[in-house]
Amino acid sequence: MSTFPCLDFDLKTPACVEWRLDDVTQYLVDPDPQRGRLMLESRFSHEASSASFQLHCPIRVKGIESQSHIIGLIHTHSITLFSYDENPEVPDIVRKKLNCRAVRLHFDLRQPLDLIVSTAATEPVQPRKRLSGQVFDSLRSLAKATALDVYISAREVSQAKLSAVCEAVAQNILQPLESDIPTALSSLYGGSGGKVISLSSSSHSSSAPPNDEPPSYAELGPPPPPDLKASSQPKSQPLLSVGPITEGSDKKRRRLDDSSTSPGIDNYHDVWATLSDMRKEMHRLANRVEQLERENKELKEELDDLRASCEKATDAIDADGAALLEVHEDLNELRVHVDFLSHGGLDSDAEEHIVETVKNSVLTHILERGYNTKITIEKS
Structure with a gap:
């Protein structure tokens, strides 16, 4: 094959x-x-x-x-x-x-x-x-x-x-x-x-005869509106009159109107199923709303933390900017001072410091020599 x-x-x-x-x-x-x-x-x-x-x-x-x-x-x-x-x-x-x-x-x-x-x-x-x-x-x-x-x-x-x-x-x-x-x-x-x-x-x-089939569901059409006069009829009489029909057709129509196939019962089950689905959907939506509210609250807290962090970072940046400005000013002064010294200049502070240093050194030297001489005479 x-x-x-x-x-x-x-x-x-x-x-x-x-x-x-x-x-x-x-x-x-x-x-x-x-x-x-x-x-x-x-x-x-x-x-x-x-x-x-x-x-x-x-x-x-x-x-x-x-x-x-x-x-x-x-x-x-x-x-x-x-x-x-x-x-x-x-x-x-x-x-x-x-x-x-x-x-x-x-x-x-x-x-x-x-x-x-x-x-x-x-x-x-x-x-x-x-x-x-x-x-x-x-x-x-x-x-x-x-x-x-x-x-x-x-x-x-x-x-x-x-x-x-x-x-x-x-x-x-x-x-x-x-x-x-x-x-x-x-x-x-x-x-x-x-x-x-x-x-x-x-x-x-x-x-019913072999070729005698009931009307299709599409041909039956919607049920007629309720008749107030029909409510006064005995319960043994049918509420829906369809005109002259054969015995076989009557049996078929009664089976369609039987309580087991009653459209009212079917509609009741459909409505109940729809309400049940709506209740489940509402419960699901309520849970979803609660979840979204919880997430929204967490996001707000996180946003507040980020805002506080941004404020701290802004303050730190401002402080660093002021410090950087002071350093820049000190660098400018130091640059002027270095330039002055590089050309052999000597400012008043340097002169005073040098004079003070020399004077201290000379006095210290004289005093030390005098002290040593006195010691030498006493020993003789």
């Missing part, structure tokens, strides 16, 4: 997906929460000419309190064509999301991709928020497509590596990276495991 060294790379990058279903172009761009990013994760191994392609879509599902994601698994053995375009015509919705020069990866598939969710999600898998419901609609549609385009940043992968993938698919030698599906599923979601789901089959009642 031939191998392709260029296949020895891994890739995980933000992506946008485009496909056509029922002659309508559809996109998966914004997950839930919207600050998250839809990611394309591709892993390759040139030793076995194997690869794995996965789309990770952040979403909120019931049964999982924290943020989770649904994996769109593209089966490697089902890829009949892989191509790329380095200078595609990028749709505006994709350009705004990626905000960079994009390359388009095209997949033709024998079978649609599989959707995988964490085993912690409750059955049937349902969204926790309305925005998640809209993402569910997009994933439900994507799970029926056999051709799709994935837009990624052109900086993330080279032309040589993309060409190697194209050649491997064309030669029909690209194998799944994980051949043991149960083992691969059990390793997902941090080891908690994943399960394959079918959003289309889990979204309609068992008594």
Whole structure:
């Protein structure tokens, strides 16, 4: 089996997906929460000419309190064509999301991709928020497509590596990276495991006809304003009238309005989560303000010390300047005196000193001689 060294790379990058279903172009761009990013994760191994392609879509599902994601698994053995375009015509919705020069990866598939969710999600898998419901609609549609385009940043992968993938698919030698599906599923979601789901089959009642699917979350629209007259109706009667509907549709609508999927409860949890985040943020900001005040106080003390040191240094400089001025004056006087002496001059102080010295010397000499003479006579 031939191998392709260029296949020895891994890739995980933000992506946008485009496909056509029922002659309508559809996109998966914004997950839930919207600050998250839809990611394309591709892993390759040139030793076995194997690869794995996965789309990770952040979403909120019931049964999982924290943020989770649904994996769109593209089966490697089902890829009949892989191509790329380095200078595609990028749709505006994709350009705004990626905000960079994009390359388009095209997949033709024998079978649609599989959707995988964490085993912690409750059955049937349902969204926790309305925005998640809209993402569910997009994933439900994507799970029926056999051709799709994935837009990624052109900086993330080279032309040589993309060409190697194209050649491997064309030669029909690209194998799944994980051949043991149960083992691969059990390793997902941090080891908690994943399960394959079918959003289309889990979204309609068992008594409804096979092709009778409920309206999408986007088609439901916002709930109508409360009716004061409806509050006087018995509790057994529904508060929302949707006109003549079939028995199967009635069951589906009641499941959407069930207490387990009540938007009021979801909104309550969202508001509570938002308040909790705000409280944490306020606590963090309060700690930060306290820290800044403490640092400001320390800086003020340090500034006062520096100001005192500068004042002492200024006083010392002034004292040194006065002393230097006195030394300069003494040097000028000494320079005049030396110049006078160098020309044979003798000032009054020097003359007086010399006369005094000579006089003392003469007197001392006379006295010493006289004393010695007296001593000599007495001895005779």
